[in-house]
Amino acid sequence: MHETAERIRVIESQVLSDDWYLLKKTTFDFLRADGSWQRQHRETYDRGNGATLLLYNRQQRSVVLIRQFRFPAFVNGHHGMLIEAPAGLLDQATPEQRIRAEVEEETGYRLGVVSKVFEAFMSPGSVTEKLFFFMAEYDAASRVGAGGGIAAEGEDIEVLELPFEQAMAMIDRGEIADGKTIMLLQYAALNVFC
Numbered sequence: 145m146h147e148t149a150e151r152i153r154v155i156e157s158q159v160l161s162d163d164w165y166l167l168k169k170t171t172f173d174f175l176r177a178d179g180s181w182q183r184q185h186r187e188t189y190d191r192g193n194g195a196t197l198l199l200y201n202r203q204q205r206s207v208v209l210i211r212q213f214r215f216p217a218f219v220n221g222h223h224g225m226l227i228e229a230p231a232g233l234l235d236q237a238t239p240e241q242r243i244r245a246e247v248e249e250e251t252g253y254r255l256g257v258v259s260k261v262f263e264a265f266m267s268p269g270s271v272t273e274k275l276f277f278f279m280a281e282y283d284a285a286s287r288v289g290a291g292g293g294i295a296a297e298g299e300d301i302e303v304l305e306l307p308f309e310q311a312m313a314m315i316d317r318g319e320i321a322d323g324k325t326i327m328l329l330q331y332a333a334l335n336v337f338c
């Protein structure tokens with residue numbers, strides 16, 4: 145089998161929208177497994193890459209999550225208040241630099257040791273973003289501020305400290321319905337609270 149790059153010939157790329165994020169439509173030829181070339185068109189939504197982190201306290205068996213309004217979830221029939229692990233876009237920073245700043249901004253907790261656990265494409269059919277996943281322990285002393293995010297950017301973030309078992313039960317009841325958050329809680333179930 146050929147390297148993927150040898151199977152793709154980009155014909156043209158058109159910017160459909162370049163406002164907050166970048167939406168492009170690209171026409172390319174794709175070398176199929178049977179050796180024939182097929183012309184395809186795909187739209188890609190580019191917001192850059194991001195990072196997310198689960199704050200946990202092993203001894204207390206607790207985690208810290210945030211709750212915020214998500215308009216795209218609202219327009220898809222959800223009430224919109226999503227419970228999530230803190231996350232943010234990288235801008236020009238490294239994933240670890242960015243997640244340290246983002247967690248402190250959103251939750252008020254200052255991180256000590258941070259461990260990267262995996263990287264994942266969350267919607268690879270349409271969104272270019274790769275998300276970097278981290279874990280870090282917290283305790284009461286690591287809370288240096290109130291969190292809440294940046295009000296001027298429209299963020300209005302509530303910080304929730306929950307028993308780990310309660311967070312897992314909230315997945316079962318559909319009260320936690322964010323992919324990255326479910327992935328991190330399940331990672332914690334397999335590797336931290338086992």
Ligand SMILES: Nc1nc2c(ncn2[C@@H]2O[C@H](COP(=O)(O)OP(=O)(O)O[C@H]3O[C@H](CO)[C@@H](O)[C@H](O)[C@@H]3O)[C@@H](O)[C@H]2O)c(=O)[nH]1
Pocket residue numbers: 164165191193194195196231232233246273275297298299324
């Ligand atoms: N004006 C404007 N602001 C926007 C828009 N979209 C997002 N924002 C603002 O841009 C900021 C982005 O905040 P971050 O904390 O960096 O990102 P996030 O929204 O928490 O999460 C993003 O990254 C996660 C991790 O990569 C993703 O999981 C998530 O889907 C999202 O893209 C927030 O203040 C948000 O309100 C928009 O279309 N217009």
Ligand SMILES: [Mg+2]
Pocket residue numbers: 230231232233250
């Ligand atoms: Mg965020």
